Amino acid sequence: MTGVHLTAPSVASTAPPTSRMAEPATGGRFGDHGGRFVPESLVAACAEVERTFREAWSDATFRQRLDRLRTVYAGRPTALTPAPNLSAELGLTVLLKREDLTHTGSHKINNVLGQALLAHRMGRTRLLAETGAGQHGVAAATAAALLGLDATVFMGERDMERQELNVFRMTMLGAQVIPVRSGSRTLKDACNEVLRHWVATVDDAYYCAGSVMGPHPYPWMVREFQRVIGEEARAQCAAELPAAVPTHVVACVGGGSNAAGTFAGFVDTDAQLVGVEAAGGAAMTDGAVGVVHGYRSRVLQDADGQVAEAHSIAPGLDYPGVGPEHAHLGDIRRARYVTVTDDEVVAALRRLARTEGILCALESAHAIAWVLRAAGTAELPSGSTVLITVSGRGDKDMPALMAAGR
CATH class of the missing domain: 3.40.50.1100 (Rossmann fold)
Incomplete structure (x- = not known):
């Protein structure tokens, strides 16, 4: 795994400039934490997500569309x-x-609507998501249906057993739910699998992270959407x-x-x-x-x-x-x-x-x-x-x- 630290021009945030929760430091660092530790094959993909988010977050039209969806849809x-x-x-x-x-x-819909709009802006045709309780998977399937995207959701087999209702909701919304049978068969393992799958599909798929985790810019970007x-x-x-x-x-x-x-x-x-x-x-x-x-x-x-x-x-x-x-x-x-x-x-x-x-x-x-x-x-x-x-x-x-x- 490679830790990569990229610089990029600053972008206006809704946070006050002196806020303790403003933009992270160079390379996506929050103090000693954060960063980007991914295989070389995902370095360019993460950089493209960061670049697109910065452009979109500075684009009044993007922000207005997201705000309207949050209001009239969410x-x-x-x-x-x-x-x-x-x-x-x-x-x-x-x-x-x-x-x-x-x-x-x-709350998952707040983040997913923003990321689905980014995927659409980047010309991607498919959302990839991991889910534990199923709520992020349901939100991802929902946003994909709304914007005409395909959705593939990775979910631990044990979580699928615990959350049958949400698995059914995802399939009703048109998503493909892939059971993960490795490890503890829970969220950790679903995260492993979605990142592996993204490596092979970066040209057409967008990784839609469900929380403030993952390589930079995801922790910062998801926090801004939330x-x-x-x-x-x-x-x-x-x-x-x-x-x-x-x-x-x-x-x-x-x-x-x-x-x-x-x-x-x-x-x-x-x-x-x-x-x-x-x-x-x-x-x-x-x-x-x-x-x-x-x-x-x-x-x-x-x-x-x-x-x-x-x-x-x-x-x-x-x-x-x-x-x-x-x-x-x-x-x-x-x-x-x-x-x-x-x-x-x-x-x-x-x-x-x-x-x-x-x-x-x-x-x-x-x-x-x-x-x-x-x-x-x-x-x-x-x-x-x-x-x-x-x-x-x-x-x-x-x-x-x-x-x-x-």
Whole structure:
């Protein structure tokens, strides 16, 4: 694998120039993390994606088309929903940023619409995607259908068993779903396979990454496409809260795109940023610096330095790495990262459902679980105001929970 560091002219971002979440340094570096570690055969492909993104992001017509699709197709802006019953029980003010209300049912559509437009701009005819929980695969299949592209989605065989509904949704949308039978048969292995396939198909296919991971420019580009979550929430909180900014901003973290998009709206405020990982897949908490899937970050590793298996009841968090910008935010202590167990997650999903009538995804329930545990402690004192990103809806998880007797 080769680490390549390319320079390119700067491009206007929606981030303030002094923001801690503005454009990465040369070569796609966030402090000591990020970069581009890919086979020589993908160097030019990554450079072309970066060049096209920079051009598109500076093109008012591209931005207007994306904004219109987000509005009339994806259903933005999403609601900021007060959770009065949960707030009363916990002694907090809890606000929910409702990405579960988007078309396709998760935040993934924000990123995929942007990347599908890039693929169309580059003259590519096919989207390649990996998926764990199936939400990114569904979003990729949806955008491909909308723009007249083919879609090929790689998914671990174990995840396909856990997420049969989303597999069926993808095929209904016209995507080809390829089961991955190597390794743990989960998201890590799907990422391996999609990158291998891209090597052989760079002339006609576009790799549509599902999170803030992968070789540069993907971590930066996906965060910029997801920044809309944080920017909307910031404006909504200003209208809803006397202090304008919540004391805590909380989101689940696997690769970390919903958290990165949310944090981007609050990183330059006094809000505490909290990313919640699965206890069995906590790269920020238990990982060491290494290279995986084309980027350098914190990665779960065994005693020999090999990538270790992750575990989570939520297939979207069943991943051994974390986005490089999250590793950097942790290094500079601007965000902190905590873990919750599977049992806490299931209990949190039930509690949100029964107090507020909202069935969230297992991934999103990680953020709820930490708030439930920390409420009234020094981590989250009584009277705090908490914004939680509900990254997706829970329909996809009900069959698995029923089968497991949960």
